[in-house]
Amino acid sequence: MTHDEFEFMEEPVAHHSDVDKADVWTILSVEDNPAYQQSLNFALSDLRYRGKKLQVLNANSRTSAATMISQHPEICIILLDVVMEEDDSGLRLVNTIREVLGNKMVRIVLLTGQPGMAPRQNIMEDYDIDDYWVKSKLNKENLQTIVYSNIRTWLHLRMLDEAQRGLQLIIEASQQLDQCRELPVFSDHVLATLGGLIGAAEGGIICARQSEQDEYTTGKILAASGKFSKLKKQQLDAIEPELHAQFEQLWQAKQHIFEDNRSLLYFPSTEFTGEAYLCMVCSEKPLTDQQIYMLQIFSENVQSNFKNIALFNRLSELAYMDPLLGVFNRNRLQRELNVLSSRHWYASELIVCSLEDFPSLYLTFGRDFINRCVSAVYTMLSDNLPGLMISARIGQDRLALLTNNTISIELPEQLSFQAVPVDGIDHRLPLRFGVVRLSSVSINNGEAAIHAAEHALELARKLNQTTYYFDSEVEQHAAQRVTQLTKLRQAIANRDFHIALQPKIEFATNKLASFEALARWTDSEGKMNPPDQFIGLAEQAGIIELLDIQIVELAFAAIIRLQQEGINVPVAINVSIRDLASKHYVEQLKQFPQKFDVSPTFIELEITETEAMKHYDQFIKVLSELKNLGYRVAIDDFGTGYSSLAHITELPAEVLKIDGSFVRNIGKTNSANHVIEMIMRLGNRFNFEVVAEGVETEEQKQLLREMGCHIGQGYLFARPMPLDDVIKWSKTNT
Structure with a gap:
C-alpha cells in the first residue's frame, strides 16, 4: 500500500x-x-x-x-x-x-x-x-x-x-382550486398545497381576508393549519401580538415577504371585490431559493383563483339574488326548495303574492314608484307572516314566501287590504295570493312547488278571489292537459288526423244532400280522443289553424274520392274565427280549389252563430271574399246566439243550421218550438237553406217537416263514418 x-x-x-x-x-x-x-x-x-x-x-x-x-x-x-x-x-x-x-x-x-x-x-x-x-x-x-x-x-x-414534484403539486392543486367556488374551501386547499410545497404541516399557515377600504384590524382569518388551527374565524386584532405585527407589516408592504422560516404572501383585491388576502406560512426550516420560486409560481395561480372566485360570487349574486330587495330570486328559491329537509318540506307552505294591475300601475306611475311599492309590500308581508323562512322575488310583480306554519284562510284576506307606506303616504295596493302546502307536491321538487303556487294564483285571478289554495286534483288535471297537448302537437306534426263524414238527408226523398266532415284522432296507443277535448285544447294552445288546414285538405281529398264513386255532394267543414283571422289559412282556402282541381262550391264553411255575431266586423269581409270564390257558408248552432236582425240580413251565408238542443226538445217545450218556427220564418224570408242537426227520432223528423224544414242530420240517418264506409253506405241507402 x-x-x-x-x-x-x-x-x-x-x-x-x-x-x-x-x-x-x-x-x-x-x-x-x-x-x-x-x-x-x-x-x-x-x-x-x-x-x-x-x-x-x-x-x-x-x-x-x-x-x-x-x-x-x-x-x-x-x-x-x-x-x-x-x-x-x-x-x-x-x-x-x-x-x-x-x-x-x-x-x-x-x-x-x-x-x-x-x-x-x-x-x-x-x-x-x-x-x-x-x-x-x-x-x-x-x-x-x-x-x-x-x-x-x-x-x-x-x-x-x-422542483418537478413541486410543479406537479402546483398543477394538481390548480386543477382542484379551479373547482372551488366557496372561499373557505378554497382557502383550505391553498393551505394544504403550501404545506406540501415547503413542509409546513407542523409550523402551520394562516389565510386571512381584509377589506382594502377598512382599517387593517377588521380582517378575519378564513383558514388555519398546524399550530395556528385555533385561530380560524378570529379577527386579526384578536391574535397574538407577534403574528399581528407580521400581518400588519405585510399589509403595509402589499407584496410578498420571504424570511428564513416565515413567508408572508399578499394577494391584492380585484375589480370584483374590495378585499385583499393575506397568508402567513411558517416552515420547519429555512426556505430554499427553489421553494421561494415555487411559492411565487403558486401565488400567481392563487391570485388568479381569488379573482375567479370573486367573479363567480358576483355572477352568483346576479344569478341568484334580486338586486332590488336583496332576497333570493326564482332560481335560488328553486335550489333552496330542492334541498329543504323532509321535516321542513312536510310542514311548510309556499305563498306567492302578486301586485295586481301591474302593467297599468307601471305605465301610470313608472318603474321607480312600482319598485318602492314592491319593497313596501315585501316589508309588510315579512312583518306579518308567521314562521317566515325564505323570501324571494320571482317576477317584477311577484313575491314568494316560504313559511313553516299553516297560514289561516283569513290572513291573506287581511293582508290584501292592509295599507303600506310608499313615499310617506299609505297606499292600499291590490294584492292576490296563491298558496300551496308543500306536502301536496313531490318532495324536493322546487320547480313543481313554485308552479303549483303560481297556478293557484292564476286560479285566484280567474275566479276573482283574493286567495286560492292549491288543489292537487286541479294540478293533476293540468298536468294531464300538458301531456295531451304534447301528444296533440306531435299528432299535428305527423298528420295523424283523419275525418269522419256524417250525411245530411232530404226529409221528403231520403236522398243524400251533403256531408259534414268531423275531425278524428286516434293516438299512437290506439286511443280515440273525443273532438270536444282536443279541438278546445288546440284552440287554447293557438294551434287550431294547423289542425283545421289538415282537415280542409282531407275534405278536398274526400270530395275527389266521392266524385270518383259518382257521389257529387258538398262537404261541410268547421271554421273558427281564429282561422278566418289567419292570412295563411285564408290564403290556403283560396289556393286549394286549384291545387286539388275541385270546385269550391263543393266545400261548405260552417261557423258558429256566437262567433259570427261576436266578431261580425272582423270576418264579414273575409267570408264575402270566400263566398265570391264559390264557397258555401253556413251558420252553425243557430238559435243559441244573439243575432240581430240587421246582421242576419247582411250575413254572406246560405245555410242556417238549427242547434241540436232545440231539435231534442221539439214537441216537448214551447220555447224550442218557437225558436225553430222563428228560424224557419227567417230562412223563408231571407232565402236561407235550413238544416236541422241532432235528428234522432222519426217524431222529430216529422215535426220538423211540418214546420217547413227539409234537411236533417243525425243518428236517425247515420252516424259519422270513415270514407270507405260512407261510400258503401251511400250506394245502399240513397
Whole structure:
C-alpha cells in the first residue's frame, strides 16, 4: 500500500442515530469484509462538504443493504462491493435499488477487489451505476473526489426532483382550486398545497381576508393549519401580538415577504371585490431559493383563483339574488326548495303574492314608484307572516314566501287590504295570493312547488278571489292537459288526423244532400280522443289553424274520392274565427280549389252563430271574399246566439243550421218550438237553406217537416263514418 492510499484503522464511527440528519450527508457502505468496512469508515470520518459531515451507514449483505436503503431515503451515495455472499450479490442489489425500490437518484459506486469478476466496460453498459473503482486503486484523494462529485450530483438531482414534484403539486392543486367556488374551501386547499410545497404541516399557515377600504384590524382569518388551527374565524386584532405585527407589516408592504422560516404572501383585491388576502406560512426550516420560486409560481395561480372566485360570487349574486330587495330570486328559491329537509318540506307552505294591475300601475306611475311599492309590500308581508323562512322575488310583480306554519284562510284576506307606506303616504295596493302546502307536491321538487303556487294564483285571478289554495286534483288535471297537448302537437306534426263524414238527408226523398266532415284522432296507443277535448285544447294552445288546414285538405281529398264513386255532394267543414283571422289559412282556402282541381262550391264553411255575431266586423269581409270564390257558408248552432236582425240580413251565408238542443226538445217545450218556427220564418224570408242537426227520432223528423224544414242530420240517418264506409253506405241507402 502506498503512502497516498487510505490507512484502514479499526476505530468506531458514530452510529447514524447519534447525528442530526439535517447536518450530515448520509453514505451507505455495503461490504462483507469487516476490516475493509472499518477502514473505509475511518477514511470518510473527517471529510466535510459544504460544512456538513459525512454519516456512514454499514451493511454486510445484499438483504441488509436493501432494508437499510428503504428505511433511509436520505442516503446520497452507496459504496457497493460486487462480491459478497455470492459473486453477483452487488450487481443484483443494483437492480433491487433501481427497479424494486425505485430509487433513481442515489449515486452507486461499484467497488471490486477482483476486476475480472465484473469487467468495467460490461458493467457500465448493463447496469445503472454511476462510478466503478478497483479497491486497490482507491486512495484518499480518489475517495474524496468520488464523494464530493457524487454528493454534488445527487443534490442537483434531488433539487430537480423536488422542483418537478413541486410543479406537479402546483398543477394538481390548480386543477382542484379551479373547482372551488366557496372561499373557505378554497382557502383550505391553498393551505394544504403550501404545506406540501415547503413542509409546513407542523409550523402551520394562516389565510386571512381584509377589506382594502377598512382599517387593517377588521380582517378575519378564513383558514388555519398546524399550530395556528385555533385561530380560524378570529379577527386579526384578536391574535397574538407577534403574528399581528407580521400581518400588519405585510399589509403595509402589499407584496410578498420571504424570511428564513416565515413567508408572508399578499394577494391584492380585484375589480370584483374590495378585499385583499393575506397568508402567513411558517416552515420547519429555512426556505430554499427553489421553494421561494415555487411559492411565487403558486401565488400567481392563487391570485388568479381569488379573482375567479370573486367573479363567480358576483355572477352568483346576479344569478341568484334580486338586486332590488336583496332576497333570493326564482332560481335560488328553486335550489333552496330542492334541498329543504323532509321535516321542513312536510310542514311548510309556499305563498306567492302578486301586485295586481301591474302593467297599468307601471305605465301610470313608472318603474321607480312600482319598485318602492314592491319593497313596501315585501316589508309588510315579512312583518306579518308567521314562521317566515325564505323570501324571494320571482317576477317584477311577484313575491314568494316560504313559511313553516299553516297560514289561516283569513290572513291573506287581511293582508290584501292592509295599507303600506310608499313615499310617506299609505297606499292600499291590490294584492292576490296563491298558496300551496308543500306536502301536496313531490318532495324536493322546487320547480313543481313554485308552479303549483303560481297556478293557484292564476286560479285566484280567474275566479276573482283574493286567495286560492292549491288543489292537487286541479294540478293533476293540468298536468294531464300538458301531456295531451304534447301528444296533440306531435299528432299535428305527423298528420295523424283523419275525418269522419256524417250525411245530411232530404226529409221528403231520403236522398243524400251533403256531408259534414268531423275531425278524428286516434293516438299512437290506439286511443280515440273525443273532438270536444282536443279541438278546445288546440284552440287554447293557438294551434287550431294547423289542425283545421289538415282537415280542409282531407275534405278536398274526400270530395275527389266521392266524385270518383259518382257521389257529387258538398262537404261541410268547421271554421273558427281564429282561422278566418289567419292570412295563411285564408290564403290556403283560396289556393286549394286549384291545387286539388275541385270546385269550391263543393266545400261548405260552417261557423258558429256566437262567433259570427261576436266578431261580425272582423270576418264579414273575409267570408264575402270566400263566398265570391264559390264557397258555401253556413251558420252553425243557430238559435243559441244573439243575432240581430240587421246582421242576419247582411250575413254572406246560405245555410242556417238549427242547434241540436232545440231539435231534442221539439214537441216537448214551447220555447224550442218557437225558436225553430222563428228560424224557419227567417230562412223563408231571407232565402236561407235550413238544416236541422241532432235528428234522432222519426217524431222529430216529422215535426220538423211540418214546420217547413227539409234537411236533417243525425243518428236517425247515420252516424259519422270513415270514407270507405260512407261510400258503401251511400250506394245502399240513397
